[in-house]
Amino acid sequence: MNQKEYPPEVQSFLEHLRAMERSESTIEKYRRDIQLFYQHLPQGGQITREATAAFKSALCAHRAAATVNSMLVALNGYLTYIGRPDCRVKLLRRQRRLFREQSRELTRGEYERLLAAAAHAGRERLGLLLQAICATGVRVGEVKYLTVEAARAGKAEIALKGKVRTILLPGKLSRKLLRYAAGQKIASGEIFLTRGGRSLSRKLIWAEMKRLCSRAGVEPSKVFPHNLRHLFARCFYQSCRDIVRLADVLGHSSVETTRIYLVSTGAEHERTLDRLRLIS
Structure with a gap:
């Protein structure tokens, strides 16, 4: 067919x-x-x-x-x-993962190297975009809600999948967004636009992030927009230890989805086992 x-x-x-x-x-x-x-x-x-x-x-x-x-x-x-x-067919039954692969985890240090690489390459828009995603936990498809109006208000109203949620923007990020918008002569609406004034596509954002990898010395397998969201989730949870609040911020309907973001790496799991001191 x-x-x-x-x-x-x-x-x-x-x-x-x-x-x-x-x-x-x-x-x-x-x-x-x-x-x-x-x-x-x-x-x-x-x-x-x-x-x-x-x-x-x-x-x-x-x-x-x-x-x-x-x-x-x-x-x-x-x-x-x-x-x-x-x-209809039944889904496969899977045991919840105890840890994730180290090769897929983006660390804070690697994130900072990506920002430094973007600054060194003169990629101001890309560097600010990385910070906007990582500091708020928005999905790549929600970047369009980061507008001049949102930056001025210090919060963005995101409407997706029949739900509306409010994302607070850190003051430092709001100031950076407004400075960038002013420099690009963007008086209202979306801040992250192409030279032609169109919204950034997922494909373009993905490609621009991948091009930073060699300059930053970060494995390409770790560099994609959703991994910035994962990094935000881990940092947020380490700060407040409130998974329900984190689920609300991320826009998850189920805490079980949020748990996936907080799975430790294999190395962290191994250190936990070593601390048990059950081997003579």
């Missing part, structure tokens, strides 16, 4: 997600996952419980459990939408 043959229900479902105010990146991911499912359907394209179970098995053979579950969530949502909840 080629792309032109996908049933109209797929596009209808994507429009439904858009109406539910899902982000464009989420909608695109759901599109890819659902189209992959249709590619796995046997000749004739009939959706059956056997077909969805076979798709799950195929995913399990080649992908990590977390990836499989994220794809099954997309599929199950689509099956419910088209009136086939009987074909």
Whole structure:
């Protein structure tokens, strides 16, 4: 089945997600996952419980459990939408991770090296963007809410996924944002714009961050916008030790999601085990 043959229900479902105010990146991911499912359907394209179970098995053979579950969530949502909840499949049961890979954790020192590299390269916008994300914990898709008006008020109202939350901007960050906006002759609205006056895309932000890696001496695997959000979460929690408050700041509906941000590294876990002093 080629792309032109996908049933109209797929596009209808994507429009439904858009109406539910899902982000464009989420909608695109759901599109890819659902189209992959249709590619796995046997000749004739009939959706059956056997077909969805076979798709799950195929995913399990080649992908990590977390990836499989994220794809099954997309599929199950689509099956419910088209009136086939009987074909939904169960997610894989996973033990909660005790620690995360050291190779993926961005440390405060590495973050500071990225800022220094941006300053040395004359990348004022990028350096300020890194600080804005890391000092507030906003998602990369929420950068557009960091406006001149928000900087003046010291807070940003973020409306996504049918929810509105208020993000407080540190005074020092607000002053930096206003100075930058004045220098760019931005009197109102979004502060982080391209030279053509458009919002910065995820792809552009990602690419600009990656280009800093070699200059900063930081592994590229650690440098992406969401890792700045993770660094913010760890620093915030270390300061207040209030996971419920942190969940509110991050915009999480469940504290369980927030816990993922606070998983320690393997090295930290190993130090905890050593402190038990159970080996003679």
